[in-house]
Amino acid sequence: MVSSARSAPEKVLGRVFGHQAFRMQQAQVIEHVMAGGDALVLMPTGGGKSLCYQVPALLLDGTAVVVSPLIALMHDQVQALRARGVRAASLNSTLTHEQSKGVEQSLSAGELDLLYVAPERLVRPRLMQLLKNIKVSLLAIDEAHCVSQWGHDFRPEYLALESLADHWPGVPRLALTATATPATRKDILDRLRLPHATIFASGFDRPNIFYEVVDKADVRAQLLAFINTRYRGRSGIVYTASRARAQALASWLNRHGINALPYHAGLDREQRTRHQARFVSEPDLVMVATIAFGMGIDKPDVRFVAHVDMPRSLEHYYQETGRVGRDGQPATAWMAYGLSDVAQRYTLARETEASASQAQRVMASFDQMLQFAESLTCRRVQLLAHFGQDSHACGHCDNCQMLQRDQPLWDATEAAQMVLSTVYRLWRERGQRYGSGHLIDIVRGKRTTRVVAQGHDSLSVFGVGAQWSVLTWRNVVRRLMAEQMLVTDDEGYGTLAMTPASVPVFKGERRLWMRRDSISQMDRPD
Ligand code: ADP
Numbered sequence: 001m002v003s004s005a006r007s008a009p010e011k012v013l014g015r016v017f018g019h020q021a022f023r024m025q026q027a028q029v030i031e032h033v034m035a036g037g038d039a040l041v042l043m044p045t046g047g048g049k050s051l052c053y054q055v056p057a058l059l060l061d062g063t064a065v066v067v068s069p070l071i072a073l074m075h076d077q078v079q080a081l082r083a084r085g086v087r088a089a090s091l092n093s094t095l096t097h098e099q100s101k102g103v104e105q106s107l108s109a110g111e112l113d114l115l116y117v118a119p120e121r122l123v124r125p126r127l128m129q130l131l132k133n134i135k136v137s138l139l140a141i142d143e144a145h146c147v148s149q150w151g152h153d154f155r156p157e158y159l160a161l162e163s164l165a166d167h168w169p170g171v172p173r174l175a176l177t178a179t180a181t182p183a184t185r186k187d188i189l190d191r192l193r194l195p196h197a198t199i200f201a202s203g204f205d206r207p208n209i210f211y212e213v214v215d216k217a218d219v220r221a222q223l224l225a226f227i228n229t230r231y232r233g234r235s236g237i238v239y240t241a242s243r244a245r246a247q248a249l250a251s252w253l254n255r256h257g258i259n260a261l262p263y264h265a266g267l268d269r270e271q272r273t274r275h276q277a278r279f280v281s282e283p284d285l286v287m288v289a290t291i292a293f294g295m296g297i298d299k300p301d302v303r304f305v306a307h308v309d310m311p312r313s314l315e316h317y318y319q320e321t322g323r324v325g326r327d328g329q330p331a332t333a334w335m336a337y338g339l340s341d342v343a344q345r346y347t348l349a350r351e352t353e354a355s356a357s358q359a360q361r362v363m364a365s366f367d368q369m370l371q372f373a374e375s376l377t378c379r380r381v382q383l384l385a386h387f388g389q390d391s392h393a394c395g396h397c398d399n400c401q402m403l404q405r406d407q408p409l410w411d412a413t414e415a416a417q418m419v420l421s422t423v424y425r426l427w428r429e430r431g432q433r434y435g436s437g438h439l440i441d442i443v444r445g446k447r448t449t450r451v452v453a454q455g456h457d458s459l460s461v462f463g464v465g466a467q468w469s470v471l472t473w474r475n476v477v478r479r480l481m482a483e484q485m486l487v488t489d490d491e492g493y494g495t496l497a498m499t500p501a502s503v504p505v506f507k508g509e510r511r512l513w514m515r516r517d518s519i520s521q522m523d524r525p526d
């Protein structure tokens with residue numbers, strides 16, 4: 001007998017689904033499930049999660065039960081499987097009594113390889129009883145993030161799925177999702193009672209995207225230079241934090257020779273549709289948009305996404321930057337980041353009207369975004385780690401390139417200490433608090449009206465940091481705020497106070513490193 005080199009799953013993949021090879025971690029997931037293990041599978045939409053349970057379903061003895069929250073998707077999957085000759089059916093609220101009966105009969109007769117079912121239906125005693133009388137080969141829980149209150153898709157009926165662990169203790173369970181942040185991931189494992197599940201994350205990398213964060217100075221001029229030098233006449237999206245800003249920036253770009261249009265929820269429906277259509281059809285259009293833009297837009301040759309305001313979470317950043325380079329050709333995710341973005345953290349905190357825990361989540365997400373922007377290591381590694389995927393330094397992001405240079409980092413400890421002692425002295429000696437602008441004037445030795453009026457030119461820290469430019473100082477303060485060594489007051493005046501987190505730097509026990517290019521580049525007189 002000639003032994004084939006192809007494994008049983010590979011044969012099913014080719015014979016039933018007509019595909020040549022498994023993608024990403026499909027093969028590992030399938031092997032793991034076939035061996036009886038539980039798994040949490042994280043793959044982006046379109047990554048190929050379905051095969052992770054469909055292939056084992058065809059190889060294992062019994063019926064695989066697939067929990068799915070969306071009836072339309074359930075229906076499509078069942079149709080597609082049947083077209084391939086797979087014995088699949090679904091039970092949901094759209095079926096007539098007769099149809100349900102028919103499915104139940106096939107199920108009991110052991111004639112189904114896959115049964116798709118809505119979560120609320122599965123935990124009903126009637127179906128439970130039927131399933132107890134047959135062999136269940138595996139349990140797949142699709143859109144598993146619906147069990148978590150952290151996400152926006154929380155579905156209370158998913159909580160009941162925890163009982164599956166008791167009903168089918170020996171049956172492998174597979175949770176699948178495209179959107180699991182670390183907190184959601186933990187929730188899925190806890191609430192579905194999957195303590196031993198192996199986590200498989202893959203497919204989140206977008207290798208053709210170059211990630212880049214620049215220090216925000218004159219952001220409009222920086223954006224214009226970025227477009228003109230690198231993407232003149234190409235299609236791109238600029239994300240801003242507000243409607244007014246989108247509107248103003250689009251006009252400004254137009255005046256500077258860029259074909260730009262605004263897009264935000266303040267435009268009427270007809271305008272939005274028109275702008276969107278122009279974006280799809282015109283090869284050189286730059287859409288200046290709020291978060292409202294992007295869903296369902298499938299334009300393969302968007303060459304850049306530029307963030308002039310920081311997104312509020314890494315998920316937003318990933319989603320928004322993911323809209324470039326769908327054609328696989330080189331594309332850039334560019335972001336200008338400055339002190340004003342960190343200050344936004346406090347605006348966000350004040351504006352989050354929901355519960356304290358909700359506000360805390362918003363803050364935690366924003367802080368991760370801040371860490372990403374401040375970081376000195378590979379952007380891609382950080383982004384992928386956020387989605388559970390391990391990777392190596394990519395060589396294709398600003399930080400990877402920066403680290404290849406000679407002496408890439410600047411020891412900003414001394415500069416940080418100057419700011420911190422200014423804050424400290426003003427508070428200890430005079431009971432005063434000020435915002436970043438005034439603090440920077442003091443360390444730079446600027447005799448502004450306010451500095452003179454307050455007698456701050458007699459402080460011992462006055463002028464100690466005159467050698468560095470305003471922008472350099474803004475970057476130092478930004479870093480201290482991002483690390484929460486300096487925090488602003490709650491009233492929104494932007495005055496800064498020290499926190500215990502600043503003590504190690506203040507005492508010189510911890511060094512603070514910054515990118516050298518963000519210093520030298522701006523180390524010029526203002
Ligand atoms: P997800 O559920 O992760 O969003 P799907 O399971 O619906 O993604 O798969 C998305 C598409 O990719 C489908 O059209 C599917 O046929 C295709 N696909 C999945 N795995 C493979 C593979 N190994 N080879 C080729 N095509 C695949």
Ligand code: ZN
Pocket residue numbers: 377378379380381393394395396397398399400
């Ligand atoms: Zn990198």
